[in-house]
Amino acid sequence: ETGVTQTPRHLVMGMTNKKSLKCEQHLGHNAMYWYKQSAKKPLELMFVYNFKEQTENNSVPSRFSPECPNSSHLFLHLHTLQPEDSALYLCASSQGVVSEGTQYFGPGTRLLVL
């Protein structure tokens, strides 16, 4: 499945850096998601966008700032991160959020915060 792409695949950043993660879906979906996958923890939903509008923020700290300019693109802007933010960040998309919309995942960006 190559319908959801993410860049970069790996990222190392210092706590004072600002960086952005990019996600693009080629499936014609209208909903996009950011998840965080930490070692030995369940996948955690961070944000949901439906038709470019944010419809869920799962109590994510403000040092993570999402942006969804259109239904095909989703960004996660990072600034002043902490070492505990090191994780795999996954993007997903679906056709609809509350109907039978199965989520399709990208390969993820592995982030290391030093």
Place this chain on the structure above:
Amino acid sequence: AQSVSQHNHHVILSEAASLELGCNYSYGGTVNLFWYVQYPGQHLQLLLKYFSGDPLVKGIKGFEAEFIKSKFSFNLRKPSVQWSDTAEYFCAVRIQGAQKLVFGQGTRLTINP
């Protein structure tokens, strides 16, 4: 709060053995249920899903899962595993009509040739 439990964190089997991975969830209403798989170095892929109808669901690569509403369970099964089934398996649940997909912690499956 809704939660999903996968009882086995790491399962090790030999090729041709039968597999059953447990998944239980804590929500009394109508749910949609999913199993995802993550092969080494690859992204999460959908194995199978249940929305309604026949509680025995067949997915890709010979996997199946059975929804038992009275037990709040959606266990994954395969009668005969292969070395290529080595991967991490995630159960996920969504309350019908809600946005949020809640994942279990995952089960790492290692198949010895």
